[in-house]
Amino acid sequence: MLTILDKYILKRYLLTFIGILLLFIPIGIMVSLAEKIGKIIDNEAPLGEIIEFYGNFSLVLGNILMPILLFLSIIFFTAKLAGNTEIVAILSSGISYWRFLRPYMLGAAIVAILIFIMGQFIVPHASIGFNEFEYKYFKKGRQDRQTTNIFNQLNENDFIYVSSFDPNRQVGYNFSYEHFDENEKLSYKINASNIRWIEKDSLYRLTSYSKRKLKDGNEYVETKRRLDTIFNFRIGDLTPVSYIADTKNLFELNEFIEDQKSKGASNINTYILVKYKRWALPIAAFILTIIAVAVSSVKRRGGMGYSLLLGIALGLVYIFFDRIFGTMAEQSGFSPVLAVTIPNVIFGILGIYLLQKAKR
DSSP: OOHHHHHHHHHHHHHHHHHHHHHHHHHHHHHHHHHHHHHHHHHTTTHHHHHHHHHHHOOOOOHHHHHHHHHHHHHHHHHHHHHHHHHHHHTTTTOHHHHHHOOOOOHHHHHHHHHHIIIIIIHHHHHHHHHHHIIIIIIITTTBBBBBBEEEEEESSEEEEEEEETTTEEEEEEEEEEEEEETTTTEEEEEEEEEEETTTTTTTEEEEEEEEEEEEEEHHHHHHHHEEOOOOOHHHSSOTTTTTGGGGGGGHHHHHHHHHHHHTTTTHHHHHHHHHHHHHHHHHHHHHHHHHHHHSOOOOOHHHHHHHHHHHHHHHHHHHHHHHHHHHHSSSSOOOOHHHHHHHHHHHHHHHHHHHHHOO
């Protein structure tokens, strides 16, 4: 059962967090609008799409900033409590430091649940409209997917490859398709100088087509200048957009990762990293809460300014560690699990140390 003290701290915890969140998101919108208003006007983006974009932008930005803004909001109101000697009065009344910490942990649990629901179900849907608007009006001509040396395993027996892919024209170049029998021996191989998806006919057009078939020790070769045919894939599906993992909810992302693993996708770590980061963020809410309380619950000569400065410095270091290990996982084959675990472990240990120090 919550006591008056619990309700008091929990109320300050949540109201300060919501207040700072509602303060920073409009600032983010204004900064983005000031930066991109020229492109919006030049590309004649419809007002309805602009409003929808900034609605999605608010959700995406809020999800990104939520842990850090939580961290700063706790430091802000806890340092204010310490400055007013309220914490000294609370602890002098016989309440232990760990008991004083309980409403903070309850607040962290509420925020962690919010972060989990938003990250797993709400923000992925918002990311679809957000990224589509970005590439339509702000990133014209930029590649939003892998376009060179695309290799995919369709199933246990079929493999395809294209040396390059034009997503706008839906054309792949230097196409090859290999089919292996149940004994893992090459049954036939198809080559073409390019493969093009014909939308209106729902089929593929192969140029400079050749098919080499092996049967009973003999080789049969079939060639055609052009061949229209059907395959059990769409070339756009074989080269998903770079932000595809951000647009999938918890269940869709798990299915997508398994599908990409079976196809031998080269950038699978990027998708796995997104998955584990979504699970790590709610845990970070508890870790950042502990650090924030430890940093700001002691009354210092520098007052709230010192606590905020120290908190911002620790927040920037946390972001630095998160980005460094994330980049390692995406580009060097470093384990995505370790990439999201190591920063939380380091700062978890730091939080416990600071908490013990503050308690003394």
